[in-house]
Amino acid sequence: MTGYEISTDPARLDLAKIHYWLSTDAYWALGRSREKQDQAVAGSLNFGVYEPVSGEQVAYARVITDRATFAWLCDVYVDRSVRGNGLGVALVEAVRDELEPCGLRRIMLATEDAQGMYRKVGFEPLTHPERWMTLGLQ
Template identity: 70%
Template sequence: MDTTAPAGYEITTDPARLDRALVHRWLSQDAYWARGRSREKQDLAIDGSLNFAVHEAASGAQVGYARVVTDLATFAWLCDVYIDPSARGRGLGTALAAAVRDHLAPYGLRRILLATADAHGVYAKAGFAPLAHPERWMALGEQ
């Protein structure tokens, strides 16, 4: 499935177009939430998830990635969203979040969650908002 992206880019869920080595390098070396993640762990995460890749249309080079953990019935968690530094500032992060939203819309999920330390504005443009009742949520594990 290809979805709408800014001019000159394409967003796809085609697993054959996903550069796993590049995704691992981005996340394990540059993403504060995944720094040090092993390639084996990253591949397991990819295999158990719905994956989105952003590619330059002309060259086919992958410049972005997002992963969704979901049951496709009631819940989804958007995570590991990453845009290569060379492609930032072009609306690709917002387009990627919107592509995830639009891809999941037909399933009628009750909730799509994400966590971010610094990109609230990017996700707000795609319709995400702070939790209405954060006091109801709990976590087990690293916080």
């Protein structure tokens, strides 16, 4: 993670790159339209990770939150060219640290394949998943 910068400045986000990553390579967002992605970004707290020399964006995450009681971490993506360098863990730690002063009751997420990475930051499986419900998911 040496030298990479993490920022919540929305002006720095490469919206075209984020859309490309998610709509073509993220199982949860395949085919998502650019319009829908831009709408999601506009309504979220966004995190970008930037390469130290070029300033090019190499990772992204967004959080849906009221900054008082709850947050949903989603669209966490690290460019394939820089995976394996700890950027995903550092990005999720930055999200956790940014939200810590809010005193949230919980931060949630869903993942098919990255449980180990999220555990490194302190996430755990639901203790009582039977209490949770969803509307509209297949």
